[in-house]
Amino acid sequence: MKPEPNLDIQSTILPKLHKSIIQKILPNLNAISKDRYSILNGIGFELKNLITKHGVAKINFICTHNSRRSHLSQILFHTALEFFQVYHISTYSGGTEATALNDRVVLALEDFGYRIQKVQPNQFNQSHNFQENPVYEIHLSTITKPILAFSKKYQDDPNPKSDFLAIMTCDHASENCPVVFGASSKINLNYTDPKASDGNPDEKQVYSNKLIEIGIEMFALGKLLS
Structure with a gap:
């Protein structure tokens, strides 16, 4: 959704979410390693090419179960695009199989x-x-439509069927899905799985840290495109 001209989109972001972005994400954008930043640059380049070619770009974050990392990547990148007021990019997530968020x-x-x-x-x-x-x-602001989140295969509705950029967020999906049907290109941006902490006393902190880790890179990518 493109807001009315001159509307400060950041003022519409939910207050607690806005505070988290300001305190936990933005101060760490310069801490990204050169290797990871190079991957983000490559993603930005591909998205700009898709916009030039089609007028819009579609990006689908893919992991095996569409349960953790792919959802976090989509939601945080969508938020970054809204935060930096970057338009003409649609975000999706999917798996090689469907389970549950x-x-x-x-x-x-x-x-x-x-x-x-x-x-x-x-x-x-x-x-x-x-x-x-x-x-x-998933609501992030007072004016934008919420993100609809549930587990699905990468080719299932409402995901795009062609001319999209596939971002592989786990090594298992990267290795076991060498061809992503319909994708214009595929880029690996792997994250370690927070699932290893499930049932442990530190699981809440592990998931929080993973959200912030992914958020820092998604906001860096959003800033690159702004």
Whole structure:
């Protein structure tokens, strides 16, 4: 959604989320390693090429289960695009298989400042299995449409079928999905899986740290494009 001219989009971001971005993300943009920044530059280059060619760019963040890292990447990059007022880019996430958006990711997003609501069955596809794969609205501001988050295969609706940039966020998907059908190109941007902490006393902190780690890179990418 493109706001009205002269509207300060940052003033519409939810207060707790805005504070988290200012305190935990932006001060660390210069801490990204040269190797990682080179990958981000490559992603930015591909997105600009897609905009030049098609007028818009579509980016799909992919991991095996579309449960943790791919969702965090999509949501945080979408937020960065809104924050820096970068338009003509649509964000998606998917997996090589569908499972569910992990509850720990939902909690980490809420702690960071997003407002999250479960979608009711009468508001979505009636054939969807809500019990095993809940659907969430991820709200980041008072004026923009929420991100609709649920686990899906990378080629399933509402994801694009062609002319999109595929970003592989885990090494398993990178290795086991050498060809992403419909993608104009594929780039590996792997993150370690916070799943290893599940059930441990430090799991909340591990997921929070992973959100911030991914957020720093997604905001650096958004700034590159602004």
